[in-house]
Amino acid sequence: MKFFIIKFFLGLFGFIFLATSVVSITIIIKTIYFSENNIIEQLFTNNQICEDQNIDKNIKYCTEVVTIYWMILLTIISSILSFINLFPFFIMKKK
Numbered sequence: 001m002k003f004f005i006i007k008f009f010l011g012l013f014g015f016i017f018l019a020t021s022v023v024s025i026t027i028i029i030k031t032i033y034f035s036e037n038n039i040i041e042q043l044f045t046n047n048q049i050c051e052d053q054n055i056d057k058n059i060k061y062c063t064e065v066v067t068i069y070w071m072i073l074l075t076i077i078s079s080i081l082s083f084i085n086l087f088p089f090f091i092m093k094k095k
Contacts, residue, residue, distance in 0.1 A: 003092070003094050006092075007089060007092055010085050010086070010088055010089040010092075011085075011086070011089045013081070013085045014081075014082050014084075014085030014086035014089050015082075015086070017078040017079075017081040017082035017085060018078075018082040018086065020074065020078040020082075021074075021075050021078040021079045021082060024071045024074045024075045024078065025071075025075055027067070027071050028068055028071045028072065028075065031064055031067055031068050031071070032068060035064055036060075037060070037061045037064060039061075039064055039065060039068065042065065043065070043068060049061065049062070050062040050065060050066075
C-alpha cells in the first residue's frame, strides 16, 4: 500500500512540474518571438533601459524582459524537480 501511495505522489508531482516547465517554455517563446519589441538582443545584457528613471517610458518592455527572466528560472527549477520526481517513478518496481 505504501508503495502505491509513494509512486502516486511521485508521479503526480513529477507530471505537475513537467507541465509547469512546458507552460513556461511556451510563455518564453510567445514573449520573445511574438512581442512588439525586439527582446532577444537585449536579454542578459547590462542595458540601462529599465532603470528607475526610465521605467515609466518603457514599462511594457521592462515587464516583458522580467517575465522572460522569471520564466527561465521557473523552467530550470521545474525541470530539475520533474526529473527528481519522475526518475524514481519510472524506475520503482514492486518486489
